[in-house]
């Protein structure tokens with residue numbers, strides 16, 4: 001059987017680390033060429049069998065790399081001998097300050113058909129607190145470049161940032177809609193230990209909006225997006241009809257995927273693989289052809305993953321997934337919608353989903 005496979009490639013470079021971010025990324029751009037060679041080694045020596053159905057170049061910031069390096073990595077994927085390269089969706093992430101017309105045109109020329117821009121906010125003072133390298137004008141310019149060149153453009157926003165106003169958020173969505181952006185990822189700020197934002201909040205130098213305020217802001221965003229024809233298809237993701245991210249859907253549907261690069265992980269037939277999170281360890285793994293860290297999922301693990309990931313989607317999961325969990329489902333019935341053989345979180349359920357899911361573990 002020729003199974004579908006999603007491919008993720010991690011580019012861990014950022015010009016500067018944002019105050020809130022704890023993704024695996026660092027500013028050592030001098031490692032770019034070496035990293036790209038390692039990636040190509042890792043890709044070429046991997047045995048991928050099946051149909052590559054989606055490709056996602058994420059980070060970090062893929063757009064800070066030389067565009068020719070992006071092309072080299074994509075070519076390595078196209079040259080995999082046992083896989084059929086026939087993706088319907090190829091996404092690249094870009095930060096506003098590093099996206100130019102030339103780069104966007106080049107990405108399109110080499111095959112990308114979707115671009116995701118990390119806008120976060122259109123409010124200069126909020127962007128400054130986040131220590132982003134762009135301001136609102138740069139973000140607008142990037143959205144213009146992206147939408148001039150690509151039909152399928154996604155933008156990321158963060159809700160719950162210090163100094164943020166609900167009006168500002170809903171205006172941001174109007175702006176994105178005016179530019180005909182088709183997909184919006186709206187993340188709630190996660191205050192990650194060890195980040196500069198975390199330290200400032202801990203030391204009392206900065207305060208965050210309360211949980212209720214964040215919830216109200218998210219609801220306002222959701223309503224605005226709905227009113228403009230964006231459908232919420234996952235906890236944090238909204239799109240115009242037909243523009244759902246196929247790649248991200250494959251994670252939540254547990255379709256096989258392979259991740260290349262530092263900290264990337266993979267799921268192949270109920271086995272999870274993880275790449276190391278430091279450059280030195282990743283380099284050693286690739287050069288020595290060592291096996292990646294692997295976890296074989298038990299039947300219970302798979303069952304829990306199906307629930308945990310499937311319930312992130314508004315379409316929910318088959319009621320069969322709750323076999324053995326009926327009493328817990330019944331306890332939380334007010335947080336779910338029941339539709340034929342499908343069960344999904346309702347709006348209230350999405351607000352508290354993490355605490356409910358713990359009980360299914």
Ligand SMILES: C[S@@+](CC[C@H](N)C(=O)[O-])C[C@H]1O[C@@H](n2cnc3c(N)ncnc32)[C@H](O)[C@@H]1O
Nearest residue numbers: 020021023059060061095118156187188189190
């Ligand atoms: C890993 S980043 C990569 C995108 C790109 N480097 C950028 O920042 O524009 C993907 C998205 O995760 C979100 N993100 C990162 N850290 C976050 C945090 N602590 N809380 C909520 N969202 C976060 C941001 O919206 C960001 O655009």
Ligand code: SF4
Nearest residue numbers: 014017018021059060
């Ligand atoms: S949010 Fe994006 S640009 Fe900022 S540090 Fe994280 S990955 Fe890099």
